[in-house]
Amino acid sequence: MARPRVKVPKKASKGEVITIKTLISHKMESGQRKDRKTGEKIPRNIINKFTAKFNGKEVFSVDIEPAVSANPYLQFSVKVSESGEFEFIWVDDDKKTYATKKKITVE
Amino acid sequence: MNLNKRELMTLGLGTVAALTLPALPAFAEGDKTAERIKTFTGGKEPTAGKVSLSTPEIAENGNTVPVSVTVDSPMSEESYVQSVLILADGNPEPGIATFNFSPMSGEAAATTRIRLAKTQNVVAVAKMNDGSFFMDKKLVKVTIGGCGG
Numbered sequence: 001m002a003r004p005r006v007k008v009p010k011k012a013s014k015g016e017v018i019t020i021k022t023l024i025s026h027k028m029e030s031g032q033r034k035d036r037k038t039g040e041k042i043p044r045n046i047i048n049k050f051t052a053k054f055n056g057k058e059v060f061s062v063d064i065e066p067a068v069s070a071n072p073y074l075q076f077s078v079k080v081s082e083s084g085e086f087e088f089i090w091v092d093d094d095k096k097t098y099a100t101k102k103k104i105t106v107e
Numbered sequence: 108m109n110l111n112k113r114e115l116m117t118l119g120l121g122t123v124a125a126l127t128l129p130a131l132p133a134f135a136e137g138d139k140t141a142e143r144i145k146t147f148t149g150g151k152e153p154t155a156g157k158v159s160l161s162t163p164e165i166a167e168n169g170n171t172v173p174v175s176v177t178v179d180s181p182m183s184e185e186s187y188v189q190s191v192l193i194l195a196d197g198n199p200e201p202g203i204a205t206f207n208f209s210p211m212s213g214e215a216a217a218t219t220r221i222r223l224a225k226t227q228n229v230v231a232v233a234k235m236n237d238g239s240f241f242m243d244k245k246l247v248k249v250t251i252g253g254c255g256g
Contacts, residue, residue: 017213030222032199059211062219065202067195069171069220069253076206079182079213 006088008102012080016106020052022074024090024098030066047072047098049091055084080106140196144232144242147192153242158191158233160243169223169253176206178215178233178241188215189234197227222253 007021024047031044050062050072060076078086083106090098144153161175178188187210193203206217215233223229226248233241 054211057211059209060217061207062217063205063207065204066200067198067203067222069222073218073220075175075218077212077214077216079211 153240157241158243169249175218
């Protein structure tokens, strides 16, 4: 579960605004649903934070609440002025962390 | 509680005023939504404009409704969008997500997919680095609600 997938262009020109698309499989249990047999609420477990860093510096983040769909999809922009590495981090209510990295060459 | 006629009258008027006034920003059942906006803006009234929400007019499946937001901003060190709060006024809880931008974002634009329990308004409030706030609102008609269980 929870394998992140990220699309970042391999190359960009200096100062270009690139689009990044991320998707991670996670059921995003909202805490609103009830177990059909017992009638008890299923405890909440969602990814509550997403962070994107470029060369160690935070460039974009999202505070996520239960109304974001299962397998949360996020698309955003970053202006790149140098080559480097992106790091994407997802954290869920169980404090599980999922991360992936992507390199980009800026010419 | 003992009230004379005059006190009752003032009380009555006060109640009428209290009921009609908050209805103006058009959040019928959106007290929680209005509260969230207040917390986000620190009590400031957001202005219409600059923010643009893009949502489907009709969402057949409320479990996954695409929502995009863009804010008109140069996104420079001097002038940029700090964050955008996304809410839905007809869900059990109005909160959806907060996008936190930086001047390195290049443009203040983000897309995600959200759950909508029923037909309702999606609201976006943007916080600029100069402390001003802007807002947009879009009605989404939902065919099958997305909070099932």
